[in-house]
Amino acid sequence: MGVLADLKILYRMVFHPGRGGSHAERLESFYAAQADHYDSFRRRLLRGREELWRALGIPEGGVWVDLGAGTGANAEYFGPGIERLKVVHLVDLSPSLLGVAQRRIADRDWKNVVTHVADATQFRPDEPADVVTFSYSLTMIPDWFAALENAHAMLKPGGKVGVVDFYVSRKFPPPGFKRHGTCSRLFWTYWFNYDNVFPSPDHIPYLQRHFKAVLLEERRAKVPYLPLAKAPYYIFVGQKGAEDRGACPTDALAAAGSGEAS
Numbered sequence: 001m002g003v004l005a006d007l008k009i010l011y012r013m014v015f016h017p018g019r020g021g022s023h024a025e026r027l028e029s030f031y032a033a034q035a036d037h038y039d040s041f042r043r044r045l046l047r048g049r050e051e052l053w054r055a056l057g058i059p060e061g062g063v064w065v066d067l068g069a070g071t072g073a074n075a076e077y078f079g080p081g082i083e084r085l086k087v088v089h090l091v092d093l094s095p096s097l098l099g100v101a102q103r104r105i106a107d108r109d110w111k112n113v114v115t116h117v118a119d120a121t122q123f124r125p126d127e128p129a130d131v132v133t134f135s136y137s138l139t140m141i142p143d144w145f146a147a148l149e150n151a152h153a154m155l156k157p158g159g160k161v162g163v164v165d166f167y168v169s170r171k172f173p174p175p176g177f178k179r180h181g182t183c184s185r186l187f188w189t190y191w192f193n194y195d196n197v198f199p200s201p202d203h204i205p206y207l208q209r210h211f212k213a214v215l216l217e218e219r220r221a222k223v224p225y226l227p228l229a230k231a232p233y234y235i236f237v238g239q240k241g242a243e244d245r246g247a248c249p250t251d252a253l254a255a256a257g258s259g260e261a262s
């Protein structure tokens with residue numbers, strides 16, 4: 001059964017990458033047929049999620065927003081501790097994946113976890129968030145700048161952003177950062193792009209500019225059915241400055257008419 005389920009997922013990934021006129025349609029066409037088997041395959045592909053959740057330390061009574069939450073599998077990493085949060089918002093553009101999340105919420109009888117079919121670049125909770133997370137979603141959001149600006153704006157001063165995702169290094173990364181060889185950068189870019197996943201050399205520098213880095217780890221992970229390959233991914237935890245009350249610094253600069261990104 002496990003292998004059969006994997007074959008279905010691999011078939012979708014190879015022969016049916018997302019199709020449709022809009023981003024939401026492409027996501028749903030990609031995920032609708034794999035939603036029921038999504039978790040078992042992605043558990044082996046999407047590494048570092050549990051560690052990210054452990055590193056975040058969401059405060060008692062906190063508000064957590066997971067942008068691009070998919071099936072809500074990340075909520076499981078809290079275990080019973082999830083009940084001490086005030087509210088958990090699971091946000092995604094794919095109704096099929098959120099359908100799995102809703103079944104999970106009903107099975108676990110979580111009263112404080114809600115789903116939203118919404119765009120990560122636009123969704124806002126009705127109160128400031130303590131933590132905003134992106135787990136393997138930033139690489140699938142075309143306007144990821146807008147998604148991070150939105151995350152920054154919805155966070156409380158001192159609130160945290162957590163990101164775990166695939167990436168490729170810059171050709172000449174700054175000292176202290178890992179450098180991926182040309183073949184590695186080209187291979188992973190092409191391999192992921194096929195399924196509308198866009199690993200970027202710019203996510204980490206952008207995150208570092210807009211949040212105070214609390215944790216940054218660059219790693220590699222095995223990929224199911226690609227025995228010799230290890231995909232690069234990173235884990236980032238950053239904090240919004242206590243003085244940043246609203247907009248992302250880029251917005252503030254744009255509003256001031258400087259036209260120069262921070």
Ligand SMILES: C[S@@+](CC[C@H](N)C(=O)[O-])C[C@H]1O[C@@H](n2cnc3c(N)ncnc32)[C@H](O)[C@@H]1O
Pocket residue numbers: 027042046049067068069070071072073074091092093094097118119120121134135136137140141142
């Ligand atoms: C690789 S999946 C990761 C899902 C989940 N976070 C996990 O760790 O299993 C990426 C998710 O991002 C969602 N996504 C992509 N673009 C989005 C957007 N603009 N707004 C909301 N969700 C989006 C997809 O529908 C998908 O569920």
